[in-house]
Amino acid sequence: MNFEMIAFYLLAAVALSSAVAVISFRNPVHSVLSLVLTFFSTACLWLLLQAEFLGIVLVLVYIGAVMILFLFVVMMLNVHTAPQREGFIKYFPVAIAVAAVMFAEILLLLGVGKGAAQAMPSADPALAAHASNLHWIAEALFTRYMLPFETAAVILTVAVVVAVLLTLRRRAGTKTQNPSEQVLVRRDDRVRLVKMAATVKSEDGAPEAK
Template sequence: MNATSALFYLFSAVLLVSAFLVITSRSTVHAALYLVLTFFNAACIWMLLKAEFLSITLVLVYVGAVMVLFLFVVMMLDINTDSLRAGFWSHFPLAALVGVLIAIEVALVMKAGFNLPEAKPMAPEVLAMGNTKALGVVLYTEYLYPLQVAAVLLLVGMIAAIALTLRKRKDAKGQDPSQQVRVRPADRVRLVKLAPTIEAPSVPKTPEGGQA
């Protein structure tokens, strides 16, 4: 066993253990930190497979952005997870059985891809342009249609999430830009002449005919 194989088994073991701790940890913050450890080990495995771009993208996007945002939300909301975890261990055997069946099905589907007699050598021009550029060329040429389909699905999912979480509050105040555009000067200021509600007091007159 060489050093690459030893590192692969090490990162894989830590990844499996940390992934298991994500779903069994009592603290939500600890579960998020275990998930960060899982992402780091997955990035290390991709680095061993010479997929540097995917490895760095996993660390920057998921660890540097998504998980940090998730930790901020968890710490600010202070969600009580005791009620959410009620009955976890009673349903764990069934959930573990379903997870094992899914893993076996995925392994059977992907088994054909690992039975290659030898790896297909990369073209010299691809090796010269680098890993990241080669991935971009293949992604936007051979896999352009699946990429567009995935982009549309993500857009639909984002719009659906916004539509499901958008709620109109009765106490919320807002402005209607269309009414602001159609406003007229006469609607802004209106001069109204009102009759006095209290009569002005009369001024008494002096004997000379003038006013006091």
């Protein structure tokens, strides 16, 4: 067993453990941090397979953007199951542990170096030999996997709409909006035009009707 196989099994074990922790923690913030570690470990696995584009996209898009939105949703929904609002220091140990594991995985990838890993397969051997993996992904995504790609886009759109609807639910002590009532508003119900006679000041300063 070479060093690359050892690195693969270690990264896979970390990814599986953190994935189980996502659904095991009671604290939603701890679950989000575990999901960040899961995404990062998966990105390291992509790098081992020489799929650099997928690994970088997973880090930049999911960890850098989507997970931040997850944190915002957790805070907006207020889905705390334990006494919260004790400050950032309560989550600091978990954040340090996640950062330490991510740093260890980076060192592990540096140890792998530029070893000969098996390239991603392709239906066209010439394309696999001369094109980059970005070209390979584009060719596969918009030809053979076009329907699953569009289906995933629709599912993500529905998820975004549902998340917005959840934030608009009525809760005690919060202000809510009813979009259907706002659309039916008429100008005559909200605005009243009042006609007033113009006035001018006389020489002694007293207003006079004109």
